[in-house]
Amino acid sequence: MTALVNALALSQTDLSSRDYTTSGWSIAEIISLLLDSGWAWAGFAVAVGWLVTRDTDGRLAGPALGAIAAPPALLAATAAYSIGESIADGGQSPWFDAEVLAWGIAGIVLGAPLGAIGACVRRSGVIGLLARLTVPVGAAVQMVVLPPGRNEVVQAIGKTIVWTAAAVSIAIIVAHFLFAERRRRPPAVAESS
Numbered sequence: 001m002t003a004l005v006n007a008l009a010l011s012q013t014d015l016s017s018r019d020y021t022t023s024g025w026s027i028a029e030i031i032s033l034l035l036d037s038g039w040a041w042a043g044f045a046v047a048v049g050w051l052v053t054r055d056t057d058g059r060l061a062g063p064a065l066g067a068i069a070a071p072p073a074l075l076a077a078t079a080a081y082s083i084g085e086s087i088a089d090g091g092q093s094p095w096f097d098a099e100v101l102a103w104g105i106a107g108i109v110l111g112a113p114l115g116a117i118g119a120c121v122r123r124s125g126v127i128g129l130l131a132r133l134t135v136p137v138g139a140a141v142q143m144v145v146l147p148p149g150r151n152e153v154v155q156a157i158g159k160t161i162v163w164t165a166a167a168v169s170i171a172i173i174v175a176h177f178l179f180a181e182r183r184r185r186p187p188a189v190a191e192s193s
Contacts, residue, residue, distance in 0.1 A: 001035065002032070002035040002036045002040075002081055002084070003080075003081050003082075003083075003084025003085045003087070003088055004084060004088065005028060005031050005032045005035055005036075006032045006036060006085065006088065007085075007088035007089070008028045008032070009026060009028040009029040009031070009032040012026045012028050012029070022151050022152075023151060023152070023153045024151070024153070025151075025153050025154045025157060029149075029154060030154070030157055030158065030161070033148040033149055033154065033158050034148075034158065034161065034162070037139075037142065037148055038138075038142055038146065039135065039138045039139035039142045039162075040139075041074070041077070041103075042110070042114055042134075042135065042138055043135040043138075043139075044073070044074065044077060045070040045071075045073065045074055045107075045111050045114035045115050045118065046070075046114050046117055046118035046121070046131075046134060046135055047118060048066070048069050048070045048073040048074075048115055048118060049063075049065075049066025049067070049069065049070050049114065049115035049116060049117060049118020049119040049120075049121075050066070050118040050119065050121045050122070051118075052065050052066060052069040052115075052119070053065055053066055053118075053119040053122070054122070062119035062120065062122075063116035063119045063120060064119075065119060066115035066116045066117070066118050066119030066120075067111075067112040067113070067115045067116040067119075068112075068115070069115055070111040070112060070114055070115025070116075070118065071107055071108045071111030071112055071115070073111070073115075074103075074106075074107030074108075074110075074111040075104055075107050075108070075111075077107075078100060078103045078104055078107055079095075079100070079104075082095045082096065082097075082100045083095045114134075117131045117134050118131070124180065124184070128177075129173070129174070129177045132173045132177075133170060133173055133174075135169075136165070136167075136169040136170050136173070137166070137170065139162050139165070139166045140162065140163055140166040140167075140170075142162075143159045143162050143163055147159055148162075
């Protein structure tokens with residue numbers, strides 16, 4: 001899907017125009033940069049860890065199962081993306097190159113911990129909270145460390161969307177956590193004199 005949106009965005013860009021290059025943007029380009037980002041890739045691994053353990057509470061074999069499932073899923077997604085990019089550009093670029101190898105290695109190395117984190121999403125307590133916060137916090141951090149986009153306008157739009165979505169997600173996750181923790185605690189027993 002990302003490769004197709006990238007191709008659509010590229011078909012709508014006028015890179016020969018100085019104005020478009022420095023300040024132009026399109027909806028397809030914004031969607032493309034949101035899908036084609038490190039946080040979305042990491043979020044996919046977390047989602048795989050969650051999906052393979054969704055019928056459990058994630059305590060026993062859950063993290064191990066998530067750690068086993070996420071790396072092959074990331075490898076498959078990387079290969080599918082690369083093949084899609086090659087098809088979209090008419091076969092002008094090979095589907096396997098050094099960049100695909102680097103993302104494949106990253107998928108193996110980072111997929112296991114991200115899948116284990118995904119397996120912990122259903123847990124209650126602080127572990128579950130931290131697991132649920134991983135993707136929105138990671139997305140917000142990426143906007144600081146490696147902002148998306150080819151010009152300042154695209155970067156500003158991308159940052160605004162991601163930071164807003166991350167802030168709303170974090171607020172909802174923390175509010176849900178606090179509400180659930182309050183419901184789990186037994187009411188204080190009034191002391192009698």
